[in-house]
Amino acid sequence: MLNLLKERAVFCLLLLVPVTTTIGFAQVCASCPSFVKNPPAAVKNLVSLVGCWTGKGPNGLGAKVSYELGSDKTALLETIWIEKNPTMYTMYYLDGGVAMAHHFCSYGNQLQMKAETVDDPDVLSFKMVGSSNLANPEMNHVFSIKFTFLGQDRFDELWGLHHNGRDLPQNYAFTRVWTGCYSRSDDW
16 A cells, blocks of 8 residues: 555656746746747836835935846836835736836835837836726826836836826835845835
8 A cells, every 4th residue: 555655656747847847947838928938128128127115215215126027027016115215016017018017105006107119228218098096187197117227236217106286206225135135124
């Protein structure tokens, strides 16, 4: 009886080996848009942000941001912590060949953005094309996001923020963290 159980266990393991070894090499959906299949140069730069970054934002506030590639390389999660502010999330993805962003704002609204065509591969700009929980355009919200890629270890991010009836640019400058990188932290 013990030998039969051992044989069945080995058989089950042998069946799992091809499944677990191929998942890491090929996408589940070979025809689906992906950040790793011939994306435009600016989108490649966006994916190169995977990891952790620290920097400064408006009014000298400290900022940390992490990028995590998931959903079989079809989504890039940005988690941003701005000193004295709630954590926010933006999910970047491709709609066909067009980069999109879905920002979950601390103001309680969710903003859909679409990348604009630019000639500079070191710039990626998103403009708002839709929203949820934004009853009127005068409510506080983020209406644009612009990345300027400054090499492997630096980038700037400019948020277009509508706040209390005014459009206020929110500039952030980030530097890569190579050691001690951890995400999902509200520690200051």
